[in-house]
Amino acid sequence: MTINVAILTVSDTAAKDAAADLSGPQIREIITSKDGYQVQDGFCRIVPDEKEEIHSAVSSWVESENIDWVITAGGTGFGVRDVTPEALSPLIERPAPGIVHLLISSSLNKTPFAALSRPIAGTAKNTLITTLPGSLKAVTENLEALFDGDVIHHALDLIKGGTGREIHSQLSAGGTGSESSHSHGRHGHHGHHGSHGHRRGHSHSHEHGQHRKHSHHRDHSHHRRHHDHKHEEHRAPKPRSQAALSHDPSASVASRHRVSPFAQISLEDALQLVKTNVDTLPVVNLPVNAQLGGHILAEDIYAPCNVPSTFTTSVDGYALRSIDPPGVYTVLTSQTRKIDTPLPEGCIYRVNTGGPLPAGADTVIMVEDTKLVSVHQEDGPNTLLAEEEKQVETLAQIPEYENVRKPGSDVRAGELVMSKGEKITKAGGEIGTLAFVGRKQVAVYKKPKVAILSTGNEIVDIQAPENLSSTSSDSWGGIFDTNRPSLTAALENLGYEVLDLGIVPDDVQSHLTAIRKGLAEADLLLTTGGTSMGPTDLLKPLIERHLDGVIHFGRVSVKPGKPTTFARVPVKIEHDVEVPVTSPSGPQVQVQVEEKNNIIWKPVFALPGNPASALVTFYVFVIPALRRLGGWPTAQLELPKVNVELQNTMPLDPRTEYHRVILKTDLQSGAAILKAYSTGGQRSSRAASLCNANGLVILPPLAQRQEDDGRRHLETGDIAKALVIGEIEME
Numbered sequence: 219m220t221i222n223v224a225i226l227t228v229s230d231t232a233a234k235d236a237a238a239d240l241s242g243p244q245i246r247e248i249i250t251s252k253d254g255y256q257v258q259d260g261f262c263r264i265v266p267d268e269k270e271e272i273h274s275a276v277s278s279w280v281e282s283e284n285i286d287w288v289i290t291a292g293g294t295g296f297g298v299r300d301v302t303p304e305a306l307s308p309l310i311e312r313p314a315p316g317i318v319h320l321l322i323s324s325s326l327n328k329t330p331f332a333a334l335s336r337p338i339a340g341t342a343k344n345t346l347i348t349t350l351p352g353s354l355k356a357v358t359e360n361l362e363a364l365f366d367g368d369v370i371h372h373a374l375d376l377i378k379g380g381t382g383r384e385i386h387s388q389l390s391a392g393g394t395g396s397e398s399s400h401s402h403g404r405h406g407h408h409g410h411h412g413s414h415g416h417r418r419g420h421s422h423s424h425e426h427g428q429h430r431k432h433s434h435h436r437d438h439s440h441h442r443r444h445h446d447h448k449h450e451e452h453r454a455p456k457p458r459s460q461a462a463l464s465h466d467p468s469a470s471v472a473s474r475h476r477v478s479p480f481a482q483i484s485l486e487d488a489l490q491l492v493k494t495n496v497d498t499l500p501v502v503n504l505p506v507n508a509q510l511g512g513h514i515l516a517e518d519i520y521a522p523c524n525v526p527s528t529f530t531t532s533v534d535g536y537a538l539r540s541i542d543p544p545g546v547y548t549v550l551t552s553q554t555r556k557i558d559t560p561l562p563e564g565c566i567y568r569v570n571t572g573g574p575l576p577a578g579a580d581t582v583i584m585v586e587d588t589k590l591v592s593v594h595q596e597d598g599p600n601t602l603l604a605e606e607e608k609q610v611e612t613l614a615q616i617p618e619y620e621n622v623r624k625p626g627s628d629v630r631a632g633e634l635v636m637s638k639g640e641k642i643t644k645a646g647g648e649i650g651t652l653a654f655v656g657r658k659q660v661a662v663y664k665k666p667k668v669a670i671l672s673t674g675n676e677i678v679d680i681q682a683p684e685n686l687s688s689t690s691s692d693s694w695g696g697i698f699d700t701n702r703p704s705l706t707a708a709l710e711n712l713g714y715e716v717l718d719l720g721i722v723p724d725d726v727q728s729h730l731t732a733i734r735k736g737l738a739e740a741d742l743l744l745t746t747g748g749t750s751m752g753p754t755d756l757l758k759p760l761i762e763r764h765l766d767g768v769i770h771f772g773r774v775s776v777k778p779g780k781p782t783t784f785a786r787v788p789v790k791i792e793h794d795v796e797v798p799v800t801s802p803s804g805p806q807v808q809v810q811v812e813e814k815n816n817i818i819w820k821p822v823f824a825l826p827g828n829p830a831s832a833l834v835t836f837y838v839f840v841i842p843a844l845r846r847l848g849g850w851p852t853a854q855l856e857l858p859k860v861n862v863e864l865q866n867t868m869p870l871d872p873r874t875e876y877h878r879v880i881l882k883t884d885l886q887s888g889a890a891i892l893k894a895y896s897t898g899g900q901r902s903s904r905a906a907s908l909c910n911a912n913g914l915v916i917l918p919p920l921a922q923r924q925e926d927d928g929r930r931h932l933e934t935g936d937i938a939k940a941l942v943i944g945e946i947e948m949e
């Protein structure tokens with residue numbers, strides 16, 4: 219099905235100067251990047267905010283009968299000149315309030331000002347009309363909402379007289395859910411597999427706490443999932459058009475791009491792309507021990523029995539009855555009396571903290587509230603009792619259940635102790651809780667293994683400086699590899715296993731060998747260097763031209779880190795692996811077997827070579843991907859942000875800037891805010907800008923700030939947000 223789209227920009231300014239029209243070209247770019255959608259020459263127009271002109275442009279497209287979808291941008295607000303809805307309402311034969319609702323509600327997620335947009339939508343003859351706001355950001359978000367889950371595709375199919383069968387079959391196959399609504403169990407119907415791989419998985423349930431080895435791996439009678447080929451294509455990442463690919467490294471230097479073919483996208487968009495294009499790893503069963511720290515639970519944990527299981531004492535002393543008055547009592551112990559025979563009158567029973575109460579006792583007196591009266595003699599009839607307490611005087615009457623822990627008072631049998639999706643930290647609390655309720659092993663999401671590679675002819679291993687002379691052809695001594703040690707430290711500190719791929723020189727074959735090894739053995743590949751515009755900047759071309767990968771972004775408007783690149787590369791599965799699917803409540807986890815020779819799309823981050831850029835972009839972009847792989851809840855993918863008070867002036871840049879700081883508490887003044895001290899020079903080559911840094915102050919882009927108050931700096935005393943990347947210090 220080919221969809222012909224016409225785009226109308228409604229703007230007084232753009233009507234005078236077409237160069238001011240940013241939204242029209244943006245809509246065109248988005249539309250033409252979609253399979254089967256086209257905007258023919260002459261079907262992009264600009265008109266001023268004049269009712270007649272808007273009406274006449276759209277009505278001519280409706281009449282022409284070749285246009286399936288008219289998109290307008292602008293004129294939908296409350297401004298006095300905003301008349302797009304009024305101009306187009308008379309044309310609409312069948313209004314589509316659902317589409318209006320979708321547009322407004324998706325924008326309301328981003329800003330309350332979306333409430334001031336007045337879109338209309340509906341059909342006129344066989345043409346769908348939708349009216350978008352005028353801003354670049356809003357048109358992008360609105361189009362994303364329309365394409366999400368194939369909503370618009372389905373609508374256009376039906377308007378063109380289709381049966382909608384294609385979409386319905388995808389829906390019944392479990393697909394076509396909103397891309398943004400995925401959660402941990404996303405593998406069940408999303409993204410991992412390209413058009414190369416027909417997924418042949420099938421799902422079944424596992425009781426946790428039981429052996430998960432199963433003999434029915436290949437029993438296809440088990441809820442086999444059907445995925446038709448069309449559906450696979452729908453979910454596979456779309457390659458970019460040939461013309462937009464990165465430079466061909468085998469061609470001459472002179473033929474390289476002189477302008478990056480990658481759009482410089484916003485920080486927010488880049489983070490969104492990371493979050494929605496990384497899938498959670500399979501569930502594994504691991505023993506409950508210190509190594510469990512850093513994992514996310516993949517099952518709900520219920521207490522199998524009461525803790526404590528009986529009435530127990532919370533102090534060292536004597537169990538007795540609450541009716542026993544102060545006085546002298548005979549002391550019984552576990553050696554002289556069975557715990558389950560009722561305590562006789564005139565006796566008390568010695569207990570130690572955590573021990574059970576004997577039958578008949580309902581309270582405990584602390585040893586401090588008693589006096590020793592007599593002891594058993596050495597020559598007594600029972601030598602075992604020699605020197606034992608015989609009689610003790612209680613100095614008070616103790617109310618019922620004093621110093622007593624009732625059965626199930628720490629945790630009740632059947633109680634939900636921890637929930638699926640909760641983090642098991644290295645701080646010990648969760649591992650302790652699991653052990654406390656007797657769990658030997660638990661189902662958790664696999665923690666990703668990360669392969670790490672440094673690139674560049676000039677890069678030399680600090681531990682092997684003898685390589686220096688052979689790697690540099692002139693007198694210049696080279697650069698010590700800073701990124702592999704710094705990133706390895708950061709990764710290992712966070713509990714991730716690292717596969718060290720070393721350093722590769724700037725040639726295609728060395729790069730490919732190392733990258734292929736990394737992709738085969740690890741869950742995520744991290745490279746540094748070679749991401750920018752130089753002829754030996756190989757990462758983007760290799761991902762696109764040699765590894766059949768898809769680059770989700772290749773430039774981001776952040777400083778440092780502009781050329782940060784996020785891609786996914788298809789990797790053939792060598793062995794069967796289990797992946798989680800839906801997330802039913804209760805102690806069951808559904809898993810699905812991904813069969814050998816299927817394709818998994820693995821995330822690759824090609825970080826800039828400058829040492830500060832590499833480490834900053836690791837904290838900003840790579841951590842959310844690692845967390846997604848490891849099954850972290852969506853709200854916790856990014857590192858936490860806190861409000862801080864700046865202790866230095868910080869200049870603003872056109873890009874969002876991460877200013878490296880030391881965050882300190884301020885106990886003396888009593889202020890409830892952390893202080894942020896700059897680490898000094900912020901050049902992206904200066905690794906020491908991260909020395910001692912435990913925070914990254916997020917400086918807003920210059921333009922945004924200037925719009926607010928015209929300032930080009932944040933000043934000492936200003937409050938800003940900072941990402942916390944390390945432990946907070948005391949002042």
Ligand SMILES: Nc1nc2c(c(=O)[nH]1)N[C@H]1C(S)=C(S)[C@@H](COP(=O)(O)OP(=O)(O)OC[C@H]3O[C@@H](n4cnc5c(N)ncnc54)[C@H](O)[C@@H]3O)O[C@H]1N2
Nearest residue numbers: 672697699700701747748749750751755780826827828831
């Ligand atoms: N014409 C343009 N040039 C550059 C642009 C641009 O937009 N247009 N962007 C600049 C920015 S911003 C950055 S950041 C860097 C990123 O460069 P690459 O990722 O291509 O990295 P390299 O060129 O390989 O190296 C840059 C720099 O970092 C040193 N380096 C590399 N790896 C390591 C390592 N493992 N340890 C220590 N130092 C390393 C390398 O020697 C270079 O000095 O591009 C700008 N250029």
Ligand code: MOO
Nearest residue numbers: 778779780831902
């Ligand atoms: O973006 Mo680059 O990382 O500034 O130097």
